[in-house]
Amino acid sequence: MQQIKLFFKDFSRLIAVHYRENWWVGLFAIGALSVVTIYKYINIINIYSNIGWNQELLTLFKHNRELCTALIVFITAVYSFACTLKTYGDKERIHDAMMLPASHKAKFFAEVLYSLVLLPLVMFVILFVTDTVTALICQNSEENIVLINADKEHIYSLPSYLYAILFFHSITTLWRADNSHIAVRTVVVMTILFLAFYVNTPLTYPFIWSDFTGVTREGLHIVFNMEISWASSELGKILHYLIYGTLPIMLYAISYYKHKERSL
Amino acid sequence: MIKLNNLSAGYSKRHPVLQKLQTTFAQGNIYGLLGANGSGKTTLLKTICGVLFPLDGEISAMGYTPQKRESDFLKEIFYIPDEFSLPTLTVEKYVDTYAQFRPNFSRQKFESALKAMNFTFGEHLHRLSLGNRKKFLISFALACNSPLVIMDEPTNGLDIEAKRSFRSLLASEDLTNRLILISSHAVTDLEHILSAVAIIHDGAVVINSTIDAIAANIAFTSSTNCNDALYTDGLRAIVKAEAEWSDVDLEMLYMAIHKSKDFRQYVIENFSGKESVCNR
Numbered sequence: 392m393q394q395i396k397l398f399f400k401d402f403s404r405l406i407a408v409h410y411r412e413n414w415w416v417g418l419f420a421i422g423a424l425s426v427v428t429i430y431k432y433i434n435i436i437n438i439y440s441n442i443g444w445n446q447e448l449l450t451l452f453k454h455n456r457e458l459c460t461a462l463i464v465f466i467t468a469v470y471s472f473a474c475t476l477k478t479y480g481d482k483e484r485i486h487d488a489m490m491l492p493a494s495h496k497a498k499f500f501a502e503v504l505y506s507l508v509l510l511p512l513v514m515f516v517i518l519f520v521t522d523t524v525t526a527l528i529c530q531n532s533e534e535n536i537v538l539i540n541a542d543k544e545h546i547y548s549l550p551s552y553l554y555a556i557l558f559f560h561s562i563t564t565l566w567r568a569d570n571s572h573i574a575v576r577t578v579v580v581m582t583i584l585f586l587a588f589y590v591n592t593p594l595t596y597p598f599i600w601s602d603f604t605g606v607t608r609e610g611l612h613i614v615f616n617m618e619i620s621w622a623s624s625e626l627g628k629i630l631h632y633l634i635y636g637t638l639p640i641m642l643y644a645i646s647y648y649k650h651k652e653r654s655l
Numbered sequence: 656m657i658k659l660n661n662l663s664a665g666y667s668k669r670h671p672v673l674q675k676l677q678t679t680f681a682q683g684n685i686y687g688l689l690g691a692n693g694s695g696k697t698t699l700l701k702t703i704c705g706v707l708f709p710l711d712g713e714i715s716a717m718g719y720t721p722q723k724r725e726s727d728f729l730k731e732i733f734y735i736p737d738e739f740s741l742p743t744l745t746v747e748k749y750v751d752t753y754a755q756f757r758p759n760f761s762r763q764k765f766e767s768a769l770k771a772m773n774f775t776f777g778e779h780l781h782r783l784s785l786g787n788r789k790k791f792l793i794s795f796a797l798a799c800n801s802p803l804v805i806m807d808e809p810t811n812g813l814d815i816e817a818k819r820s821f822r823s824l825l826a827s828e829d830l831t832n833r834l835i836l837i838s839s840h841a842v843t844d845l846e847h848i849l850s851a852v853a854i855i856h857d858g859a860v861v862i863n864s865t866i867d868a869i870a871a872n873i874a875f876t877s878s879t880n881c882n883d884a885l886y887t888d889g890l891r892a893i894v895k896a897e898a899e900w901s902d903v904d905l906e907m908l909y910m911a912i913h914k915s916k917d918f919r920q921y922v923i924e925n926f927s928g929k930e931s932v933c934n935r
Contacts, residue, residue, distance in 0.1 A: 401726065404755055411752050412742045487742075489706055492729035492756045 401497035408491075409474075409505050417510060420466045424514050427462055431455045432525040439529040448529065456522065463514045471506040656682040656803065656834045657703055661712035664695070664702040671710050672698045674858045680851075682802075683830050684865070687845045688838040689909050690855035696838040697737060699855070700807050703836070704734045717803060730758060733801040735792050737808040741780035746791070749780055757799040765798030771820045785812035797824060804835045810844040822848045842905045852905065854912050861912050861919055864926045866903050872896055872925055875904040886911035886918040893918070 410417070435451055488498070657680040665672035672695040680686055690696045701707040702714060705721030705728070714721055719728035744752065746769075754760040769776075772790040775783075780791065789812050796804055810818050825835065825848050839845055853863040862869075874896040878884065884892035891904070893911055911918045 397726070408752050411744065411748060487739075489724065490704065490729055490732070490734050491753075492726055494726040495724070497726075 398494060398497050401493035402501050405491075405493055405497055405501035406505060409501065413474075416470065417505075420470055420510060421513055421517065424459070424462055424466055425517055428459050428518055428521045431458065432521050435525055436528055452525075456518070459518050463511055463518065466514065467507065467511045470510050474502060474506040656680060656717055657836075658715045659712070660714070662702070662709050662714050663711035664698050664707060664709055666698075666707075668710050672858060673702075673855070675712065676860055678853070678860045678863045680834060680836060680853070680863070682832055682834045684851040685825060685828075685830065685835045685849050686837065687842075687849040687852045687905070688836060688855065689840065689842060689852060689905070690838075691913065692840065694855045695858060696840075696855060697807055700734070700805050700836065700838055704732060704805060706734070730756070731801055732803045732805065733757075733796040733799050735789075735796055735804075735806045735809055737811065739788070739792065741783065741788055741791065743779055743781045745779055746776060750795075753795075754799075757801070759800035761798050761800060764800070765794055768794035768797050768824055771824055772817050773820065786814060786817065789813055790817055793821060793824075797828065802833050804833070806835070806837045808839055808841075809837060810839060810841055818844055842909055846905055849905070852903075852908075854909060856912055856919065862908075862922050862926050868926070869903050869908070870896065870901065873908075874901045875907055876901060885921055886915045 432455065435448065435455065438448055438451065491498070659676045659678050662676040663671040663674050664676075672693075676699070688696050688699065698707060702709055703716055703721060705716075705724045708722045717728070717731055719725060719731075721728065742749065750762065750765065754762070754765075769790065772794060774790045774794065775787055780788070783791065789809060793806070793809055796806070810821060813821060822844075828835065830850075837845060837849075849866060851863070851865045852869070854861050872895070873885065874894050876892055876894055878887045878890055878892040881887065881892045881894060884894055886893045886907075888907070888910065891907055893907060912922060
């Protein structure tokens with residue numbers, strides 16, 4: 392109990408240290424995304440008010456979402472790298488993080504929280520809000536809203552984007568932590584996994600696996616099962632969960648190297 | 656308090672900077688770690704802190720293994736590197752942010768140390784000059800009241816007045832159950848405040864002894880009419896202390912160890928294994 396208490400104490404202090412020193416970076420990142428998102432959606436509203444609802448607008452909606460999601464991932468990746476590399480690149484500040492009296496676990500979870508969770512979460516909230524408001528403004532039928540809301544690329548793409556972020560995060564971290572040979576191995580293993588399991592195809596995501604049961608408008612009960620790889624549906628699921636399940640473990644290993652690294 | 660057991664340290668196993676060090680640094684002392692440029696002072700300090708991992712052998716600091724960098728160990732140690740920068744914060748915000756990690760931090764001590772060092776307030780820390788950054792971090796380190804304080808070249812960049820203040824601040828420190836380890840090649844900056852000294856030469860700690868023990872064994876005298884000198888530079892000489900008692904001339908001791916093989920041998924024979932006398 393005492394350990395858990397200490398962990399949370401360290402954890403909250405580390406978060407405070409991060410935001411006291413870097414609040415403006417987060418704000419800038421969110422600001423940049425907000426500007427782009429709002430600009431893109433104003434464009435949609437303009438088209439809607441000039442020519443009304445059409446298929447082109449629906450496609451534009453989809454593209455905007457993809458663009459904004461990609462931007463969120465890009466910003467998160469940059470932010471995450473910046474946080475990871477903050478003390479690595481700066482010999483004069485490396486000792487700050489290393490010698491700060493907090494546990495490795497607290498240091499690791501604080502870093503994951505502020506770089507890989509909080510920032511993308513805030514940005515996705517912004518995207519969802521803008522999205523919903525625009526959809527409400529542009530609605531001309533219930534059907535269109537259903538269509539727009541069914542197109543949740545930003546959710547579908549999350550696992551692969553997270554995978555990409557962690558991919559680069561791990562390489563950079565390991566490389567900078569004087570473990571270049573481990574970094575190279577990580578690259579090879581992750582590339583093989585990426586190619587083997589088509590992680591960039593939405594249908595293979597474990598969260599929206601293509602097994603589907605439902606009732607059509609005509610009242611027919613259907614069971615949809617799509618074979619998408621050499622693995623069976625169940626094995627595929629297990630493997631995907633394994634891959635995504637090992638990501639946090641891998642990140643923990645990376646963090647271990649980072650916080651226990653030698654001097655640069 | 657710090658025990659090195661066959662410790663080899665450095666950046667490459669093939670060419671370790673320090674080899675098979677076997678010594679202890681006892682608490683209750685202000686230790687001066689002296690050595691030439693590149694002799695391994697910083698390497699040793701970093702290894703004691705756990706920033707560098709030992710290449711071979713063992714190290715124990717206050718009962719902890721430094722390279723594990725456990726939270727409890729980090730709370731008991733404060734390391735001031737030779738070169739460092741400070742975050743984009745004001746003094747107040749820095750203290751609010753970082754002092755909470757230090758259980759024994761005294762704000763009053765911090766403020767009086769800053770005042771004694773003539774620190775210039777009112778700027779963001781990252782914009783401070785090297786001297787002011789040093790003043791700030793030294794004050795913060797002393798205010799943390801950590802049992803183990805390690806300073807790497809702390810007087811680099813300090814002006815004459817600040818060096819004097821630094822010495823008087825250190826002299827007024829309560830050293831009960833504490834150890835302050837300072838590395839420097841500016842010997843004169845540390846004279847009269849050190850209670851013990853360790854000198855590194857050729858990757859080994861040649862001497863590790865209290866100033867009192869050194870003064871009891873050797874004397875520093877004028878080289879005229881001195882036939883049995885252990886070392887002489889033409890003006891002054893080091894002789895065996897018999898009837899004479901003199902202040903320890905650290906600069907001369909350092910030079911003698913670096914220049915004279917015979918003197919080094921004498922020191923190794925007469926001082927090695929006597930680290931226990933460092934206990935106050």
